[in-house]
Amino acid sequence: MKLSLRKMGLLALALVLSFLMTVPAFAADTIKIGFNLPLTGDIPEVGDGSKKAAEMYLKDINEAGGLEVGGKKYMLEFIYMDNESKAESAVNVALKLIEQEDVVAIIGPNSSKQAVPAGGTCNDNRTPMITPWSTNPDTTKDRPWVFRAAFLDPFQGPVAADFAASKFGAKTAAVIFDVSNDYSKGLAEIFKSAWENKGLGPVVAFESHGTKDQDFSAQLTTIIKANPDFIFVPDNYNQVALIVQQARDLGYKGPFMGSDAWGTPDLIKLCGEQCYGNYFSTHYAAAGATGATKVFIDRYQKNYGSTPADYAALTWDSIGLLVQGIQNAGKVESNPRKERQLIRDGLAAIKSFDGITGTSKFDEQGDPIKCAVVVKISDKGEFVFEQSVCP
């Protein structure tokens, strides 16, 4: 078999192009940080919001001449990669960032579905990772290289249970969750055991669905037949919009209780008036914020024309944590492997952090101990502060 000249030329061109794309850009005196974000897929708004917050932070640092570490200024370089909201892509992105881009640390993935597997990859490759939004305990469990900025589901589940019991006067609960999503499944189980262990009453229906499902009427019919006082929906915003609407169509009139995955402005866009009046637990409430939080919200609104959701604020705090970790390290090594070790030790040395989503202390696992807030979706579609719950 003989290749024609033209074919060989094409092949050579393809090879050259692929090399050009893989050779990492090398520049002195920069610190490269990778971002593992869901820019497409099931939760694109989450990746988008995180990226916007990161861009604001990057501009602040670099316009001030860089980040000062050990008496010298270093420019920051952020590399954003799309994990398509998929677990396997998140692992690939983590590997790419570590091996091809030689980043010193990774921020993200946001959702536990991606953060649990990607956390394993980062830990195995000895690269510090900070997840802004993942609340599943498995993300950081026995992984010294993985940190987080959000509170945990074992904290959030009981918060939701207590709130619903006192606010709705509920005696019975029902749960519908996404069985193929670590976050949703883990939180549903934690909620169920919290509800039952506290003696609040029985969980009368515990129904699951798949990630790509659009019709939930069979599950909701079972739930409504069991006649619960409220339905707990620890699901992503796109599914919440369908679940709430279909439950109302089937004649359910009671309240819903949600979790932090509800907290995006897109929920209101997709769900509309049908979600008004429901409650969910989350990391911060944008409406009525004060201090540094308000400054951040106002700047974000001015730059992008929308209110930052909790993942944007948590991304901001994650970068803050990382910057503190780098500064704790005291110097910057040009070898990324050595630098990663320094940053990890720097991060582990942080005992408390004052961020825009609240002050948190860190336990030995690298998990923050911080307060949760419960917000109500108002009649204007705003997330209004209802109650704050601290551990």
Place this chain on the structure above:
Amino acid sequence: MDFIIQNIINALQWGSFYALIALGYTLVYGVLRLINFAHGDIFMVGAYIAFFVAGFMLGPALGLSPMATFLFAVPLTMFLTACVGVTLERIAYRPLRRKGAHRLYVVITALMCGLILEYSNLAVLGASRLKFPELVEKTIWNLGGVTLTNLKVIVIFAAVAVFVILNFIVTKTKIGMAMRGISYDKFAIPLMGIPIDSIIVFTFILGSGFAGLAGLLFAMSYPVLEPFMGMIIGWKAFIAAVVGGIGDIRGAFYGGFLLGFIEVGVVTVFPSTYRDLFAFTILLIILWMKPTGLFGMPQSTKI
């Protein structure tokens, strides 16, 4: 009792979408012996076309009421989606047919066309989901514990109506006779003076038009649109058409509802993780006992 009736209604609504999409698969297969794997994505395009049509009519330029929008959006969406289907036939399938390419290549082309539709949508409109506006003011009827919305009635009624219309066209009209003729022997048919290309285009118009209708009704029932919404439902509708006996209109109709009933039934009794496993095992058993599908006839090839 009302629990069972409620689930029957749920299954009827869900099965209606399978049936509507399966009808498109079966029409094209019946005439061309081609599995048009892009059909699920034509359904997705239909939903997006419906979104833009509805947005335009409700918008400041025309400012129609939601009900009027719905009435005008149905024919317009069907027409525009049919145009997409015919374009696909024109630029992808017809050149291959002219060259006498093997059926396998046409199927692969169809798969590719589907991916092109998905990813061009992703590239143009982005990954963010769209919210479909409410066109029909929802009325919820409560009949002795069973709830029913007017939208569900419209969906089920539309599926039955489309089935009756297609069945009439294929079995009672001249053009339907020509369609059946092409499926029987596409080399002899042109000798009878029948314009084979026009008949094929007509088939695509019918199939894609009803996919557009399905897209509109789906978007109204599940008002969150994303570029990959047609993929899984398209595959499942294809399987439903095969179980019903692909190429047969009744087969697609009953196959679609059968799959809807099995899926809802499994979720009602078992955890949802078993849904697809049980649904497709049952379908496999049906095919095993009757490989041609419920209504299919074994094909005899003459040499």
